[in-house]
Amino acid sequence: MFAIGGAQAVFTNRKGGVSLPPYDTLNLGFHVGDDDAAVARNRRIVARAIERDVVWMNQVHSARVEVVRPGHTHVTPTCDALVCDAEEFRRLGLNVPALAVMVADCVPVLIASASGRYVAAIHAGRAGIVRRVIAETARVLKRAGAGGDTLHAAIGPSICAHCYEVGEDMRAHVTQSLPEAWATTRLGTPALDLRGAAQAQLREEGIAVSFISKRCTYESGELYSHRRYHPTGRFAGLIMS
Template sequence: MSSAERVHLAITDRFGGASVAPYDSRNLGGAVGDDPGAVRQNREKTALEFGLDPSRVVYMRQVHSAETAYVTEPFGAEPPALDAMFTDRPGLGLCVLVADCVPVLLADAEAGLVGAAHSGRVGTALGVVPALVRAMAERGADPARMTALVGPSACGLCYEVSAELRDEVAAGLPETWSTTRQGTPALDVRAGVAAQLTAEGVTGVRHDGRCTIETPELYSYRRDRETGRFAGYVWLDD
């Protein structure tokens, strides 16, 4: 098996789980008001479908920060406040939960390192993705070798914000400046993340360009408010 074949990246959708409306049906978010038993079933089923041990999947307590951690095992019942993590441990699945924010999955197959980041508007402005790239580089990853998957998120034509907020975010990251189809101020967080990856030297960037607000098979907080979370997973085979 080549080093690249050891790396797996996946994006889930909202179908095939145990949750009922408004979380129907594969909600993986444990802090959105869904039945904990249904969430547990959904997480276990998803891990098994990916060939992962459900007890070896790491979840963060995402707080829209730039906090990043190297992980070697799941956190248990009380995950720390983090928005990015990475590992070199085979069989350890890293999970990032989203419903409009950008899930970013990173890998340097040669170094045997994979990472995941939750990059919403606040986290992107704070630089959570550059923080993850740099933290992985400190443990031997090379940004020039990295591959990145930028997952589904609210697109720049749908993510309406105030003019003041657009100006504030774009002052630090001009690529986020956008306008909706109706001509109102908006943010393109995906474009901001892509620019950050480029600035860090990551050239192997792929996109799942679906807009969460426009895609019924994905959860969207902006569209539905009370809803679930889909996920990005990344892991290394043995």
């Protein structure tokens, strides 16, 4: 666990859970073919470790952002970003939940304001980045009142630019609107730099990038990679006030 702005962030890996191969062991995704009971148990293991209720998303590669409000923390909204104003919970004497994003190559982005009052978790995959999910989240955060507070971001482990090979057409399509995503693999074939594109979008929104993981999901055996091991599980980034 580490500090981002005035909040705490953590990225899980494959260790510490109960799922069997090929999902071994801390798979947090229900939608990938794993045993539901094992996933539910893994999610409880994570919640217990961080001593918080966790709000998860039903992620659909959109730019849809949901604000998590008191009384709705048991719901799993269909969206790709969650935003929370911790003050809404504290005012009612309630525990502030952690917000979670699940990934296995996509870019997990966690945001917290300097005061820790506002936090967000974003699923920034190729489609989400093209649809500007980061800009949309920044807009919702500011509308919730975070505008006066400096925002900090942590970019978690994702597939690196050298490993994310795509067709020439796909690279041309994505880099038309996101020139920062242009990349090549080690062999010189077309690739996309999702991490670089996420970083560029955060800076565009005036969000300070305080942490960038250098770990590549495709290259690390400790993380799930959709590209490398299909089917596979999902690890998570969690942010909490």
